[in-house]
Amino acid sequence: MKSLKPRVSLHQAECFRLLQERFHFFDDTAARCDKLLKGEYGETRVDEVLSCFFDGFDGIYISDLRLNIDFQQVQVDSLIVLDDCVLVFEVKNLSFDLHAADGLFYMMSGEPFTALNDQLARLKKLLRAYVAQFDPYIDVIVYPFFINDSQCIHGMLLRGDVLATSNFALVLAKYRRRFNWRSTVPLVNHLMKRSVPNDFDKKMDIDYSKVTKGTYCSVCYNKVERISQRKFRCLKCNTDISTAAVISNGVKEISRIWPDKPITTKLVTDWLGESIDKRTIQRVLSKNYLLTKGNYEGWHYK
Ligand SMILES: [Zn+2]
Known part of the structure; x- marks a missing residue:
């Protein structure tokens, strides 16, 4: 399976992930970002699970596709274009149990899970209509994919149209096949021409002076301690990191949080x-980054 574009983390989620141990986020921001991260984590897991499952077979995988159809915007977490159908995945990383019956979802109290039911109905309606404009014989199948293993979907069928990690391989096995993937290009183009940039991705304004400076782990985002001239250690991950990797990680952090800030030796020294x-x-820096211009502060790297 070919992947058309890699999933990109939202700026807000990225800032929160990198800085949660060293910047004070307001409670509402933290709660919102926590939800974003949970969602992104679920989507990334589905990317991995599906690309592994379809490895060696044909299809085009598109992640995080936002389409503007008839002045309505619809967001697709993941989608696979095959030769005669389109599989659409609505990824849910939820920690509470649900009940599934007749294509609808209910909370365990019996209340309909209206937000999810409406979202799935809207996805089906808009995508089916849009794909039908291209070719009415192409099927669009929308699968809710519950990726959290500790969540239980009561009433869900083993070979039904609700996916979880326990049954996705059984349900999707029929779509694993070989064909000339080039035959899907016109449909992929039809989808991509309605693709719009993610307008939920608002830039998060982080005040540099209020962030605690230091050396942090690129995996768990906790502090790393120096253990020798060339090595640091993350006590949480229990792994050693070279000094060069700690510096490169610092540069990556700065350029993700403040993409416009020029990287200078002075800034990196202060940041670490x-x-x-x-x-x-x-x-x-001079070994790993391209020197672009210098000024009184030091050197700018790119
Ligand atoms: Zn760590």
């Missing part, structure tokens, strides 16, 4: 909390 001397930072 001055735990690594300026000369080492300068050496790593």
